Amino acid sequence: xxxxxxxxxxxxxxxxxxxxxxxxxxxxxxxxxxxxxxxxxxxxxxxxxxxxxxxxxxxxxxxxxxxxxxxxxxxxxxxxxxxxxxxxxxxxxxxxxxxxxxxxxxxxxxxxxxxxxxxxxxxxxxxxxxxxxxxxxxxxxxxxxxxxxxxxxxxxxxxxxxxxxxxxxxxxxxxxxxxxxxxxxxxxxxxxxxxxxxxxxxxxxxxxxxxxxxxxxxxxxxxxxxxxxxxxxxxxxxxxxxxxxxxxxxxxxxxxxxxxxxxxxxxxxxxxxxxxxxxxxxxxxxxxxxxxxxxxxxxxxxxxxxxxxxxxxxxxxxxxxxxxxxxxxxxxxxxxxxxxxxxxxxxxxxxxxxxxxxxxxxxxxxxxxxxxxxxxxxxxxxxxxxxxxxxxxxxxxxxxxxxxxxxxxxxxxxxxxxxxxxxxxxxxxxxxxxxxxxxxxxxxxxxxxxxxxxxxxxxxxxxxxxxxxxxxxxxxxxxxxxxxxxxxxxxxxxxxxxxxxxxxxxxxxxxxxxxxxxxxxxxxxxxxxxxxxxxxxxxxxxxxxxxxxxxxxxxxxxxxxxxxxxxxxxxxxxxxxxxxxxxxxxxxxxxxxxxxxxxxxxxxxxxxxxxxxxxx
Amino acid sequence: xxxxxxxxxxxxxxxxxxxxxxxxxxxxxxxxxxxxxxxxxxxxxxxxxxxxxxxxxxxxxxxxxxxxxxxxxxxxxxxxxxxxxxxxxxxxxxxxxxxxxxxxxxxxxxxxxxxxxxxxxxxxxxxxxxxxxxxxxxxxxxxxxxxxxxxxxxxxxxxxxxxxxxxxxxxxxxxxxxxxxxxxxxxxxxxxxxxxxxxxxxxxxxxxxxxxxxxxxxxxxxxxxxxxxxxxxxxxxxxxxxxxxxxxxxxxxxxxxxxxxxxxxxxxxxxxxxxxxxxxxxxxxxxxxxxxxxxxxxxxxxxxxxxxxxxxxxxxx
Numbered sequence: 001x002x003x004x005x006x007x008x009x010x011x012x013x014x015x016x017x018x019x020x021x022x023x024x025x026x027x028x029x030x031x032x033x034x035x036x037x038x039x040x041x042x043x044x045x046x047x048x049x050x051x052x053x054x055x056x057x058x059x060x061x062x063x064x065x066x067x068x069x070x071x072x073x074x075x076x077x078x079x080x081x082x083x084x085x086x087x088x089x090x091x092x093x094x095x096x097x098x099x100x101x102x103x104x105x106x107x108x109x110x111x112x113x114x115x116x117x118x119x120x121x122x123x124x125x126x127x128x129x130x131x132x133x134x135x136x137x138x139x140x141x142x143x144x145x146x147x148x149x150x151x152x153x154x155x156x157x158x159x160x161x162x163x164x165x166x167x168x169x170x171x172x173x174x175x176x177x178x179x180x181x182x183x184x185x186x187x188x189x190x191x192x193x194x195x196x197x198x199x200x201x202x203x204x205x206x207x208x209x210x211x212x213x214x215x216x217x218x219x220x221x222x223x224x225x226x227x228x229x230x231x232x233x234x235x236x237x238x239x240x241x242x243x244x245x246x247x248x249x250x251x252x253x254x255x256x257x258x259x260x261x262x263x264x265x266x267x268x269x270x271x272x273x274x275x276x277x278x279x280x281x282x283x284x285x286x287x288x289x290x291x292x293x294x295x296x297x298x299x300x301x302x303x304x305x306x307x308x309x310x311x312x313x314x315x316x317x318x319x320x321x322x323x324x325x326x327x328x329x330x331x332x333x334x335x336x337x338x339x340x341x342x343x344x345x346x347x348x349x350x351x352x353x354x355x356x357x358x359x360x361x362x363x364x365x366x367x368x369x370x371x372x373x374x375x376x377x378x379x380x381x382x383x384x385x386x387x388x389x390x391x392x393x394x395x396x397x398x399x400x401x402x403x404x405x406x407x408x409x410x411x412x413x414x415x416x417x418x419x420x421x422x423x424x425x426x427x428x429x430x431x432x433x434x435x436x437x438x439x440x441x442x443x444x445x446x447x448x449x450x451x452x453x454x455x456x457x458x459x460x461x462x463x464x465x466x467x468x469x470x471x472x473x474x475x476x477x478x479x480x481x482x483x484x485x486x487x488x489x490x491x492x493x494x495x496x497x498x499x500x501x502x503x504x505x506x507x508x509x510x511x512x513x514x515x516x517x518x519x520x521x522x523x524x525x526x527x528x529x530x531x532x533x534x535x536x537x538x539x540x541x542x543x544x545x546x547x548x549x550x551x552x553x554x555x556x557x558x559x560x561x562x563x564x565x566x567x568x569x570x571x572x573x574x575x576x577x578x579x580x581x582x583x584x585x586x587x588x589x590x591x592x593x594x595x596x597x598x599x600x601x602x603x604x605x606x607x608x609x610x611x612x613x614x615x616x
Numbered sequence: 617x618x619x620x621x622x623x624x625x626x627x628x629x630x631x632x633x634x635x636x637x638x639x640x641x642x643x644x645x646x647x648x649x650x651x652x653x654x655x656x657x658x659x660x661x662x663x664x665x666x667x668x669x670x671x672x673x674x675x676x677x678x679x680x681x682x683x684x685x686x687x688x689x690x691x692x693x694x695x696x697x698x699x700x701x702x703x704x705x706x707x708x709x710x711x712x713x714x715x716x717x718x719x720x721x722x723x724x725x726x727x728x729x730x731x732x733x734x735x736x737x738x739x740x741x742x743x744x745x746x747x748x749x750x751x752x753x754x755x756x757x758x759x760x761x762x763x764x765x766x767x768x769x770x771x772x773x774x775x776x777x778x779x780x781x782x783x784x785x786x787x788x789x790x791x792x793x794x795x796x797x798x799x800x801x802x803x804x805x806x807x808x809x810x811x812x813x814x815x816x817x818x819x820x821x822x823x824x825x826x827x828x829x830x831x832x833x834x835x836x837x838x839x840x841x842x843x844x845x846x847x848x849x850x851x852x853x854x855x856x857x858x859x860x861x862x863x864x865x866x867x868x869x870x871x872x873x874x875x876x877x878x879x880x881x882x883x884x885x886x887x888x889x890x891x892x893x894x895x896x897x898x899x900x901x902x903x904x905x906x907x908x909x910x911x912x913x914x915x916x917x918x919x920x921x922x923x924x925x926x927x928x929x930x931x932x933x
Contacts, residue, residue, distance in 0.1 A: 049889050053700040061655035061663060062697060144662050151660055229700045232786075256786040257701065257709065258881055283784075290879035293768055293780040481647065482892045487657060488648030495661060516657065528658070536657050 040614030041279040045291050045303035051259020051284045056228035057191050064147035070605040076243040080190040083522050084604035086611045089385040091329035091522050091603045109176040116167040122243045122268045127192050129163035134195035134211050141217035150528055150535055154186040178561045181554050184523035197242045231257045246275050246610040259284030276613040301595040304587040307457050310371050320593030325373040325585035326601040327384050330517030332377050333578035335509045337539045339493040343507035345438030353576040355409040359468040361401035362582045369460045370584055377580040379573030380526035385603050389524050391566040398573055406472040423473030446475035451510035453480040486511050491538045513584035519604050530577050541577040628911040635907040640681050643896050650894040654697045694897030703901035712788035714882035718867045721805035729810045733817020755811030764804040764877040782880025801878040821852040861917020865910040
């Protein structure tokens with residue numbers, strides 16, 4: 001009897017739980033047009049599994065994702081020079097949004113003088129050149145912990161700095177740089193941070209001028225890094241409440257370690273575009289499916305549509321959501337490993353790379369697989385958004401899709417292409433009509449490609465590519481792996497000669513789309529991607545002509561630089577250091593009809609919640 | 617009993633040590649390096665080297681293992697370089713959330729499946745039995761993600777009865793503050809689990825109904841409800857005890873699909889994300905916790921089995 005009562009009580013308890021749950025579970029959608037109004041909360045969806053992990057603006061490679069460097073930090077701490085725009089997709093300097101006036105170059109370009117506008121910190125103190133000097137001291141002391149550091153780059157050539165007045169900052173270099181390059185890749189990293197609050201080495205220690213010695217700067221960095229990695233204290237730590245941007249974390253409830261981030265307006269914000277909404281909330285998601293469900297239920301104002309759902313947007317569109325692709329300032333390519341001892345003889349042949357490029361049908365992939373949410377890649381400079389960096393000639397595909405052209409290239413170089421089979425080298429040798437150095441007679445044209453798993457459209461693209469390759473006698477052996485595995489496999493041979501690179505290392509690899517973004521170093525020079533020994537040159541591509549052009553475009557100014565830049569990008573487009581591949585949208589955004597002010601999506605991936613507003 | 621416990625605990629510790637060795641070796645033989653995976657394609661050789669030194673990856677595998685075990689003994693599960701948090705704090709946040717989600721679904725499943733199995737046994741081959749069997753088969757065959765999506769479409773999108781997301785918040789207390797968020801994820805897991813448990817319960821009850829002691833009880837004139845509650849239930853529930861014991865790891869390891877679907881980050885989601893990120897410290901911490909739960913679950917099941925069935929006595933000598 002007692003047991004029956006217990007079971008009954010448990011059943012009643014469960015029923016009560018369900019009833020209690022029912023009472024709080026209703027939700028409602030609202031969708032209305034209207035005018036801009038102050039107040040309200042804007043909700044923004046974070047990418048799946050990408051919560052913010054680092055709040056201190058001096059971040060390393062591990063923390064250089066959009067979750068930190070575009071969605072979080074710049075909303076609170078403004079860079080000296082702002083790149084990107086709220087009303088167009090251009091990845092260009094935006095002086096109106098910047099904290100400083102255009103830099104002035106002197107001394108043959110070796111001295112840069114920057115005049116700060118009169119911004120203030122949220123504690124009422126002015127933002128001064130001392131704050132910039134503080135940043136530079138930390139950056140140079142810890143450049144190996146900066147995601148923007150490139151060995152031998154501008155950080156290694158700083159000859160001195162000074163702050164002659166509270167609003168003037170001067171940097172001196174021991175080499176001359178292309179001024180646009182220096183602005184886009186060097187000065188873009190500069191970031192005033194509140195010296196009078198952050199220049200300390202412990203939570204209880206006094207603020208000092210520790211940054212003025214290298215050991216002191218390291219100690220300050222170590223302290224700030226430690227505080228930044230204490231995620232559970234972000235919204236209670238007074239350090240993070242001193243900001244110069246339009247937003248700051250809502251005290252005590254502004255951050256959950258799961259990624260839920262609530263920001264409120266900085267009442268002392270002294271820049272343009274003061275926030276209209278009373279709260280800006282970033283929502284974390286475990287999967288794109290979960291995000292899409294939330295989007296459909298109306299709990300996300302600015303979200304995204306999973307690629308698998310692109311064909312079925314009727315429900316969202318009927319609710320008034322606008323669907324817009326968001327492209328990043330970057331490019332996509334299939335990385336080629338020129339150091340793989342087994343495949344390098346094949347991949348070193350330009351005609352084989354040209355044949356492969358002829359078999360990648362970018363327009364068809366964009367239209368049929370990406371459903372027009374993609375842009376072509378023809379060289380190192382992104383074709384979208386249109387920019388002055390892009391030579392008009394690079395907007396055309398030098399290797400349009402053509403099986404016959406690929407076939408002709410192979411047969412002209414000593415390959416026999418059987419119908420439906422794999423091409424075989426029948427004319428070995430290094431003459432201009434032979435297969436090429438290192439390719440033995442009887443060799444088969446069979447190359448493996450490793451690509452990332454879990455991205456259906458990428459799989460469709462490589463399978464289409466495999467079919468096209470097959471029709472020209474090239475066997476593409478496909479394998480897939482998680483993104484991070486492909487990344488580390490693709491970089492296994494970086495910096496190694498062929499003799500010390502394993503034959504089992506990947507020959508071709510596709511790391512996603514886009515593969516590489518020119519953020520936060522915005523100049524699309526590709527120096528580290530395609531330069532000999534470049535930090536991100538996974539396949540060890542090295543071409544003396546390209547190397548000379550890179551040096552010219554990074555150091556020359558004026559028309560000489562532009563000429564070198566144009567020659568460089570066209571040379572790379574022709575040389576195919578990697579196989580150019582369609583660039584998929586970073587996300588297909590879905591924007592609620594109740595959210596106003598979203599004029600464009602910035603290709604630098606910056607977001608502008610202070611421009612957005614909740615419609616009345 | 618004490619000697620039995622001592623022996624079983626010793627075995628369990630040995631199993632745990634072996635598990636750590638095997639998992640440590642497997643993780644480190646996975647293709648790819650954590651340094652590149654974490655630092656990204658822009659990482660300089662110096663940064664890669666610094667990462668490997670900082671995390672001990674430049675040392676031999678046995679040395680790395682011993683260092684790990686040394687830290688583990690001192691209660692340090694390591695630091696997640698993907699989440700920028702200590703593994704201990706990640707587990708402390710996610711484990712209770714998964715335990716609540718999966719544990720609650722197990723409790724509800726048991727409350728439904730045990731009576732359901734007995735009722736099916738009592739009404740064997742009758743329409744009610746067939747109907748419940750059909751429900752079980754459908755529930756058992758239904759993929760979790762599909763069932764979850766159906767529940768979201770019906771109860772969240774169409775009827776607006778429950779939220780489509782699990783309770784949001786870093787800690788488990790947020791779940792108690794918003795119980796409505798738990799309904800759909802718990803229901804998804806419960807339906808599948810009920811189907812599984814009720815089949816075991818039905819089979820066990822049917823088998824026991826044919827035993828002599830039930831016939832004897834009937835011959836003695838005991839009413840049906842007493843036969844069921846005093847004799848049939850106690851003997852039929854034994855397989856369920858074993859199942860529950862074996863389910864303990866599941867309670868702690870979470871439910872990847874349900875957690876991903878309902879935006880409820882718990883242990884399952886943590887493991888999935890850490891795997892993709894080559895986050896070895898998290899993977900090791902997770903594995904150790906789940907291995908310990910498996911061992912403890914088995915131990916508890918054995919003890920409960922002995923308590924529930926007086927015929928079962930373990931040899932302690």
